[in-house]
Amino acid sequence: MVNKATILKNKIIENKTIEIMGAHNGLSAKMVEKHGFDGIWASGFEISASYGKPDANILTMSEFVHAAKQITEASSLPVIADCDTGFGDLNNVNRMINEYEQIGVAGVCIEDKVFPKTNSYIPGRQKLENIDLFCEKLYAAQNAKKNPDFMVIARTEALIAGQGIDEALKRAHAYIKCGADMILIHSKQETPDEIFDFCKLWNSSAPIAVVPTSYPTVTIKDLERNNINMVIYANQGLRAAIQAVDNTLRQLKQSRCLESIIPQLTSMKEIFELQGMNEMISLESKIKDEVSSIRLTMK
Template identity: 45%
Template sequence: MNRKEFDAIWESSFTDSASKGKPDIELVDFTSRTITINQILEVTTKPLIVDGDTGGSVEHFVYMVKTLERLGVSAVIVEDKVFPKQNSLLENVTHIQDTIENFSQKIKTGKNALVTQDFMIIARIESLIAGKSVEDALTRAKAYIDAGADGIMIHSKDKTPDKILDFCEGYKKFKRQVPLVTVPTHREVVSQHNHLAVHISVVPDGSCTISEFTVVCYAESALKGPEVLCSIGTEGSEVPPRTRVFT
């Protein structure tokens, strides 16, 4: 059977955190994440792109890129927010971007730490998430490319792709360009990939959300059954053990 396939795998910090029952605020330590990364690399030969969050401090980022390069990861995407970051999709939180100078230095230091030129450091621009303008995002893109970034990711949580499209149009005018990544992926962006000079689109973590929804629905249905003890494991209960539910 012929099936369509994705070209690469996105190792999302959100999904990695959610699978461990933790919030996506850079709470999962890097050593734990490398275990997940190794497990993925054991079962696929597709390129693996790792969501590196903010990369931590410049010193921490050096060890991150060295480790990921050694493991065989193809690229790391690091965002220009300050540590610890807040998940970009959260409402009513303040998203603080690093200065252009500081983040550019992080890119330069990371590039200098690499052994080969095969490993890519892609700069993720959070201007639109932080409520800033497309012009701010384009200014940062130019600076990050000058600092040595191998790619640029533009990120938006808007329901319409207008700002992403505006950024792409502005990016096309750059004299010097690197591969452009978009996330989340809108149909309008995908349909205009060639025209917009977009090289990679990241599909959001839908499988994680669907899995969580399914588990929650199943658990709630089980607890609604008349034979189920809702106060699970209550000491001294008269209900036989076989009717108790544990997760």
């Protein structure tokens, strides 16, 4: 059987931009698979928010691994785990790779900010890690993995920190030489211009990933024209869900009658399907029938 890391690697080398969608638990992973995305981003932002905590290295590695395990088990899609700064130094990264490989994740992404990191869209607080120290983490990650197809993605926050394209390129080239399989170049500008400028100057065969949260008008065709291999929709599912739940609860509190929110509710039938309830009942019936047949032959 082809493992998920190999599936992801094969998708990346195809001549197109693959689409990865954020998730934070098993149910959201099933929703991603239902709509035909290429893979799942076990989003640090979404997972932190699901715990009601800031995206600022508040949760432990164990909590992130637990969430990634739910996501991986719920879907046949390859999963990339957002691992923030790697949960510590190179020794922590070494353990991190072992933990995530064991649960069937296809790859991990670590970013070059100083622990504790803060979400990239928070003004200030975006201090970059020393290049040599981050390279040590990447080298440790590459040496720790057992499956050669398991992806180690290096995310540079040089543009987020306002240090410019030259610094981003310097860091990205160093990261590839020291063990990264892919570069995630991040920007919070309202247009993709600086991302595309980076891509034009990128003289490596290593693949590129982007997260267009702040420049939502960009299209897949735009990304393909700029030789971007992966786009990550990192948080839109959670944001849509929060808005929908907030509106529904507000309406229910005002009306105090369930009938007023019926049009906004997913049917129980659809949830049963997502949960695997119908599959469970079918399996139960199959086992009971087969055991009954066996018992009849024994009489």
